[in-house]
Amino acid sequence: MSNKQPDSNWEEFKSKIKKIWQDLSDEELxxxxxxxxxxxxxxxxxxxxxxxxxxxxxxxxxI
Structure with a gap:
């Protein structure tokens, strides 16, 4: 990973993560x-x- 941090735009980061790993819930993230x-x-x-x-x-x- 290129050291991109889930910084100020957590919702965007979370959305990208969920595209790869769909079984992760919003609560977990x-x-x-x-x-x-x-x-x-x-x-x-x-x-x-x-x-x-x-x-x-x-x-x-x-990501």
Whole structure:
């Protein structure tokens, strides 16, 4: 990932994340609002992915 942070436009970031990982709920994502590391942790747990795999998918979607 190109170190893009889910900064001031969390809703846009959340929308992009949900396009890749549809099973993440708004509640789950809002729990980590603005915290990239915690968001990655949740994706990893829910989908059984490593940080590298998540980064690769994020890059594919230009997130």
């Amino acid at each position: 809002n729990e980590f609002e603005g915290d990239k590391d915690k968001t990655y942790e949740q994706i990893g747990k829910k989908y059984g992915l490593s940080r590298e795999e998540i980064d690769k998918r994020m890059d594919e979607y230009d």
